[in-house]
Amino acid sequence: MKQNAIVRILQFTKPYTKYLAAALISAVISVSLTLYAPVLIGGAIDKIVDAGMVDFAGILRILVIFAVVVLVSALFQWLMTLCTNVITYSTVKDLRKAVFAKLEQVPLSYIDRNAHGDLISRMVNDIDQISDGLIQGFSQLFTGIVTIVGTLGFMLSINVKITLVVVLLTPVSLFVASFIAKHTFDEFRKQSMIRGELGGYIEEMIGNQKVVKAFGYEQRSQESFEEINARLYATGVNAQFYSSTTNPSTRFVNGLVYAAVGLSGALAAIGGRLSVGQLSCFLTYANQYTKPFNEISGVVTELQTATASARRVFAMLDEPVETPDAPDALVMTHCDGNVHLDDVSFSYSPDRKLIEHLSLDAKSGQRIAIVGPTGCGKTTIINLLMRFYDINSGSIKVDGVETRAITRGSLRAMYGMVLQETWMFSGTIRDNIAYGKPDAMLDEVIAAAKSAHAHGFIKRLPQGYDTMISEGGGNLSQGQKQLLCIARIMLTKPPMLILDEATSSIDTRTEVRIQKAFTDMMEGRTSFIVAHRLSTIREADCILVMRDGHIVEQGTHDKLLQNGGFYATLYNSQFVPSEESEDTTDKA
Numbered sequence: 001m002k003q004n005a006i007v008r009i010l011q012f013t014k015p016y017t018k019y020l021a022a023a024l025i026s027a028v029i030s031v032s033l034t035l036y037a038p039v040l041i042g043g044a045i046d047k048i049v050d051a052g053m054v055d056f057a058g059i060l061r062i063l064v065i066f067a068v069v070v071l072v073s074a075l076f077q078w079l080m081t082l083c084t085n086v087i088t089y090s091t092v093k094d095l096r097k098a099v100f101a102k103l104e105q106v107p108l109s110y111i112d113r114n115a116h117g118d119l120i121s122r123m124v125n126d127i128d129q130i131s132d133g134l135i136q137g138f139s140q141l142f143t144g145i146v147t148i149v150g151t152l153g154f155m156l157s158i159n160v161k162i163t164l165v166v167v168l169l170t171p172v173s174l175f176v177a178s179f180i181a182k183h184t185f186d187e188f189r190k191q192s193m194i195r196g197e198l199g200g201y202i203e204e205m206i207g208n209q210k211v212v213k214a215f216g217y218e219q220r221s222q223e224s225f226e227e228i229n230a231r232l233y234a235t236g237v238n239a240q241f242y243s244s245t246t247n248p249s250t251r252f253v254n255g256l257v258y259a260a261v262g263l264s265g266a267l268a269a270i271g272g273r274l275s276v277g278q279l280s281c282f283l284t285y286a287n288q289y290t291k292p293f294n295e296i297s298g299v300v301t302e303l304q305t306a307t308a309s310a311r312r313v314f315a316m317l318d319e320p321v322e323t324p325d326a327p328d329a330l331v332m333t334h335c336d337g338n339v340h341l342d343d344v345s346f347s348y349s350p351d352r353k354l355i356e357h358l359s360l361d362a363k364s365g366q367r368i369a370i371v372g373p374t375g376c377g378k379t380t381i382i383n384l385l386m387r388f389y390d391i392n393s394g395s396i397k398v399d400g401v402e403t404r405a406i407t408r409g410s411l412r413a414m415y416g417m418v419l420q421e422t423w424m425f426s427g428t429i430r431d432n433i434a435y436g437k438p439d440a441m442l443d444e445v446i447a448a449a450k451s452a453h454a455h456g457f458i459k460r461l462p463q464g465y466d467t468m469i470s471e472g473g474g475n476l477s478q479g480q481k482q483l484l485c486i487a488r489i490m491l492t493k494p495p496m497l498i499l500d501e502a503t504s505s506i507d508t509r510t511e512v513r514i515q516k517a518f519t520d521m522m523e524g525r526t527s528f529i530v531a532h533r534l535s536t537i538r539e540a541d542c543i544l545v546m547r548d549g550h551i552v553e554q555g556t557h558d559k560l561l562q563n564g565g566f567y568a569t570l571y572n573s574q575f576v577p578s579e580e581s582e583d584t585t586d587k588a
Helices: 005-011 014-046 056-105 108-113 116-158 160-207 209-214 218-244 246-270 276-298 300-317 378-385 408-413 429-436 442-451 455-459 478-492 508-522 557-563 566-575 578-587
Strands: 048-050 339-346 355-362 367-371 393-398 415-418 496-500 526-530 542-547 550-555
Touching: 005 300, 014 048, 014 056, 014 116, 014 276, 056 116, 056 300, 116 160, 116 276, 116 300, 160 209, 160 218, 160 246, 160 276, 160 300, 218 300, 246 276, 339 378, 355 378, 355 550, 367 378, 378 496, 378 526, 408 415, 415 478, 429 442, 429 478, 442 455, 442 478, 478 508, 496 508, 542 557, 542 566, 550 557, 550 566, 557 566
Parallel strands: 367 526, 367 542, 415 496, 496 526
Antiparallel strands: 339 355, 339 393, 542 550
């Protein structure tokens, strides 16, 4: 059975128990001194007997003690706040670290099926909400418990009967607070979920702003944003409305307590069972006794929000991780590049079949091209080769070893991959090229850039290889980013290559030069080339033609053209006049 979210948060505080103990001790000292202050005030009042009958020397002595008590109490209050802040921010740091580590461990399918903005919202906004709840919770918890226990002790020492009046009326305040809190949690849970949805939508719109503007989608995107934002507003208002009734409700009940104490205390004072100073002291304690309940009820909002956010965060932490590598898994340090797929079947969703009974034999040094219409499974094969996804049935072997018997890290290190979608991180040109080999010397980086025909444009940049790239490479053209991605692979020189539309964003002239560089790099290396532009794979040793998850044809470029099959149809659709292309497609 899953643990309560608050209990799980508290488990993250275990490494900081010494700060917890220090905070508790500081709270006890601070509150004890604060509670001692009314005794001093009551004593000073009792030294004022009548007009002209005032013990000024005694009052002065009490005032000196009172000043010392206030100063020491404030010091320990500061120490308690310091310790609770250390606990809170250390816990939040560890929680974020755990979430980020989890994102590195979950299967790629989890990242693919969840909105990235929502994942970011959980890691940033939801954990911030937990932080706010912890700060409020710890500070109120320590001082509140000690204050309640301390005031009860002091009140019992003064008058037992009046103390019982206070205690008997207290449950009413607790009942009101718990009743309202129970009904506000659902609203805070909805608020947290919609906040994640809004974050995902904003991330999606910002990341694809060019597409939004190109299709004139601004108005519709604004309307969609306002719809989500309106739902967030409605749930936020409801949550705050319900929770805001907690504090005034408990204050009303506590006002009744104070009134009852004042009435019963006044009667006791008239009867001579209580001095005026003691009555003043008792009224102060009654107020201090009810104050923690007011504060706790006031912090219910933060705690409810923190709990709702914590559930979303722990839902991510509870996601199953990738199937771990076997204890005896092989750490591959070298391979010849013989890749064999035997009767492989795979689908992203059980109800939608994709690849069925696929077999492939790639010999060392061969260039295997994979072509076919969109959605036929070309990129999926790449995902399976890299073990981003595990196959449903069949086997994939590298040099005769089942890939599931090889550690994922060492298997992926055997491949150099250039994707259609480029990725640049915020850093220098040099750092981006050396991403796969951080210890590379500058000469090596320059040599890789020259091989990728990127050296020329890099030298024209303001700081050359030390030029900073913005996040996502926004200050570079798509073609330039593609060249830098190719330079990364040129630097690492892995035994096998995967090129998924690697030259799709490069002009024809540069493509010719890049193809020559690739040809040199692919020499002696097994290479898998996914391409839509069929002109780029004419020199491949074997072309696999895919359709609906199956290999329907395979052979060399010339042989497949002679066969006049599906490949010929695809090829002719790119290189013959449009009228002939349409006729050929119709016949197919």
